Amino acid sequence: MSFIESLTLALALTYSVSLIYWSGKKWGALVSGGLVSAAIISSLYWPLIVALAIAAIGAGLAAKFKPELIQGESRANNMREGVQHLLALSMLIVGVQFAVNTALLKSGITPWLMRPDVGDAFLPIAGGIELKAIINLGIWDKNHPAAAVMLTVVLLTGLLCKRAFCGWACPLGLAGEYLYKLRTRFIKQELLPPAWIDWPLRMLKYLLLLALLYIVIGMPTMSIPGYLNSNYHKIADLKMALFFITPGLVTLVCFGIILSLAAWRRQGFCRYICPYGALLGILSFLSPLKIRRNTEHCLIDAKGMNCDKCSRSCPANISVHKQINIRSDECQACMRCVSACPKKEALSFSTRNGWKLSARGLTIMLLTIMFLLPLVAYLGGFWHSETPVEARMYLIQHLDKIGH
Ligand code: SF4
Ligand code: SF4
Known part of the structure; x- marks a missing residue:
């Protein structure tokens, strides 16, 4: 685990603990903070321990100056944007660290910058095959174990809190927001396609997901150990990094499509192309937490007024004001609708039996899933790649001879 991974992990978990504290659950914060600290210290890994010390100093300063974001009392939009940007x-x-590491290997220089294992999160097929190996054969991959961990993290977020990963954590989603804003500075009007085009386009991401699942499910279980030991798998991350560092025509076309979609309509890439979005969209149907409209408080039903502020604020164009429970696979739990609603009790991100999760609660849940699991995996020895640097250096020099 590199220093920046350690620092992000320690800061995120400390922030979660401090949010528990500011929500009034002081004992909960004390116990969870103690457990996280004990886990990190027991790793005896200096970057993690130094990162924890930095995070503790940050928490101390926050307790003194009490900024709104730290207390979790800012509005949902501010909380989400703060988390997204960090x-x-x-x-x-x-990403820069990964790119430098790969470029040095490609140039035949032993890297002086460590490979961040979290980069394996961008190997969803490898992650799927590794999960299959764990479930069917009880085998843990030694080359990219973080791929299985991060895929599990993403699956868990989908199962528990809908597509909050897309709305709160994905950097591509954030980049898309900026691109969309940039486009609307020059071309003001919305360029929404008619429903008969929108629906088939939305299905594209499910087709891409099917193609990925076909590779994972289609691989015979008995072939998996051979695949996990293959040179192809050992440098899957380097191939992926080179795809971005030295873009060919295919890469540039892919980038062009992604950027155009993001600029064309809000969440265009998430809505039409992203297979992760498709996977989370399917899992989100199982999430107990959903945006729910309480008709006893909503101005439409309670006062007979015309109101659609929630729907107008929704980047996914969901007609929130016409539904009771938002089941849509496009809902990213961004809580913009909750923030826009003039009646405090009318909209909530809640379970069927009325348990509500505030923006602060969602931040705690999301950050805990995203960072506690990697910490546990690291402590258990299921995070760091065991592929020797020499092997990676040799293989990257002979990429053209390495096939499936
Ligand atoms: S329904 Fe609400 S939470 Fe879901 S995407 Fe729309 S604005 Fe965000
Ligand atoms: S914004 Fe609030 S009050 Fe208005 S329609 Fe939506 S849920 Fe009802």
């Missing part, structure tokens, strides 16, 4: 910044630094 995670995106961390991913950007990790």
Whole structure:
């Protein structure tokens, strides 16, 4: 685990603990903070321990100055944007670190910058095959164990809190927001396609997901150990990194499509192309938490007024004001509708039996899932790649001879 991974993990978990504290559950914060600290210290890994010390100093300063964001009392939109930007910044630094590591290997120089294992999160097929190996054969991959961990993280977020990963954590979603805003500075009007085009386009991401699942499910179980030991798998991350560092025509076309979709309509990439979005969309149907409209408080039903502020604020164009429970696979639990609603009790992100999760609660849940699981995996030895640097250096020099 590199220093930036350690720092992000320690800061995120400390922030979760401090949010528990500011929500009034002081004992809960004390116990969870103690457990996280004990786990990190027991790792005896200096970057994690130093990161924990930095996070503790940050928490101490926050307790003194009490900024709104730290207390979790800011509005949902501010909370979400704060979390999104910090995670995106961390991913950007990790991405640069990964790129430098790969470029050095490609040039035949032993990297002086560590490979961040979290980069394996961008290997969803490898992650799927590894999960299949764990479930069917009880085998843990030694080359990219973080791929299975991060896929599990994403699956868990979908099962528990809908597509909150897309709305609160994905850096591509955030980049898409900026692109969309940039486009609307020059071309003001919305360019929404008619429903008969929108629906088949939305299905594209499910087709891409099917193609990925076909590779994972189609691989015979008995072939998996051979695949996990293959050179192809060992440098899957390097191939992925080179795909971005030295873009060919295919890469540029892919980027062009992604950027155009994001600029064309809000969440265009998430809505039409992203297979992760499709996977989370399917899982989100099982999530007990959904946006729910309480007709006893909603101005439409309670006062007979015309109101559609929730729907107008929704980036996914969901008609929130016409539904009771938002089951849509496009809902990213962004809580913009909750923020826009003039009646405090009318809209909530809640379970069927009325348990509500505030923006602060969702932040705690999301950050805990996203960072506690990698910490446990790290402590258990299921995070760091065991592929020797020499092997990676040799294989990247002979990429053209390495096939499936
Ligand atoms: S329904 Fe609400 S939470 Fe869901 S995407 Fe729309 S604005 Fe966000
Ligand atoms: S914004 Fe609130 S009050 Fe208005 S329709 Fe939506 S849920 Fe009802």
